[in-house]
Amino acid sequence: MEPTKVQSEGGLNVTLTIRLLMHGKKGETVKKMREESGARINISEGNCPERIVTITGPTDTIFKAFAMIAYKFEEDIINSMSNSPATSKPPVTLRLVVPASQCGSLIGKGGSKIKEMRESTGAQVQVAGDMLPNSTERAVTISGTPEAIIQCVRQICVVMLESPPKGATIPYRPKPTSTPVIFSGGQAYTIQGQYAIPHPDQLTKLHQLAMQQTPFTPLGQTTPAFPGLDASPPASTHELTIPNDLIGCIIGRQGTKINEIRQMSGAQIKIANAMEGSSERQITITGTPANISLAQYLINIKVTSE
Template sequence: MKRFSDGNMGGPYKRSRMGPDDIEVRLLIPSKVAGSIIGKGGKNISRLRSDYKASVTVPDCPGPERILTVCSPEVETIIKVINEVVPNLEDTSGRSKTGDDVDIRMLVHQSQAGCIIGKGGLKVKELREKTGARIKIYTNCCPDSTDRVVQITGRGNTCTDCIQEMVELLKTVPVKGVDNQYDPINFDDLYAEEYGGYGQGSGGGGGGRGMMGGRDMGGPPIGGRDMGGRDMGGRDMGRGGRPAPFGGPNARGVGMGGPPPRGGGGFGSGGGGGGGGFGGGGSRNGFGMMQENGQTEAQVTIPIDLAGAIIGKAGARIRKIRLESGAGITIEKPLPGATDRIITITGLPNQIKMAQYLLQQSVHENTNVARNHRY
């Protein structure tokens, strides 16, 4: 759709060059399919540009997602280009074995989302009934942008028919306010599921709070005696209830032992005062369920007001901890009325131990800052 806007054009992400009559459609795609869209030496994307006389770009990005932008004066031309790209997206839908469904995520300015939703949701309901596609419009904007994700799922031709209907709608509604298009360099794995991004957690999650149940799941932890105690992965975890707490029941702070490679000290008690650190999790090895690839999973809880000490501004701290430990770490949103949040750590045992240590260290160093800011 034409980008009539009085907003800021800044930012490192370069926009496509558009003619005065061009319509622009942007799709959020997984980085892993970009190569098949571009082709060896750019062969595929060059053919699309030549065959359809359209602007087709997939700028490079080191993260897990990129943006495919198609510009042309004709909506039909844009849809033809997208139809050619759909086979590449089918492999990422999680249903490739059926050969049926494809998942397409279109970016729209937040001021235009309303025309797709309609009053009381009537327009999006009409689009679903007319095209047969499943449509989800994410409420949260992509990081550092004014773009929202519209997820369209169904058979390939069903999805492209739906996109065509949406683009025709969007043509009638100019962008209002600041127009800050999403730059995928700002990808945030922590909140990807909230804005419709391709995060590590896309399409799945744990099995709920009781997934580590079983009477014998609180055996002795790895790395020393101080990793948990009864409330940190022992008897309480054995009941299959909530994950181990961040500190003991009367903890005033978070204890920190030495880093995992030195062994010995564990992660629980220590100079921080009163109470253990992260709990071990389930199973006799001190962690959670063992997966086929040798990875395990541990869950712990943290008070809501300490979450910021781990997350950091725009998720900077949690990204650093993931990178340094090599573990997968997700922090769930608190349930209504809850006073804590669940942290799930996935990886090899040594990766989980390192992640636990780094998480504790982050809380120890940033608690005061976190309690003065919301993340």
């Protein structure tokens, strides 16, 4: 695929975010890449061996940043080989982190899209079968020459622009400890089983301390043997009204989105039937205050993204 095709589709003025998994040190290189590419580049903090590099900007700045990263990796490979007898140069490998809901489009029907990418760019592309721990993202590994990688990233960007992620994405966060914490809407949640459970501030602070000190049993795992007997706050009910024309984006096709919200929030959600002459629908959310606030948050995301 010719790079010009991407430009003619207006791909170059669209802002896109690409996430990349890296090992190792940051600092000067990143500063230089920011200045030269014009993209926003952020690196996750933390004492984890893995770092997430987030590159955001118009697609042409993303390609520049990727070109710089790919050439930098190649340079590192060449430098590390200067004292080894090996003559063939190993390929450069980058790992992207992509929402699982977009991976189907990257692979294509029966693998057609990924095959076409491999053939037209000469890069190796692999999409991991499993999601990364505690997230709804998958790793996409690209390896080849820097030139092949840049071409391949271009094509992946086009696919990601054409099929945006569906539903809420739980981002992968590399963690040195065992209880993941998700921050959303200023509130922290831990994942227990398939539910996101709001995390009181004290726990978050303890957790942050724990991250800096020796590992210990995360507090989240001291759940009582009889779930009914724990001191959970009593269930309460909250009502929302939503305009009729927005109700579809909350329910989703055959109820997929509303089920996702129920599952992530742990709340019960009932949507009233349309009332004659009314332009709004009533939504009743039942659960602990924490479940309700998470359900509201997820509903708001759906509405604001429309």
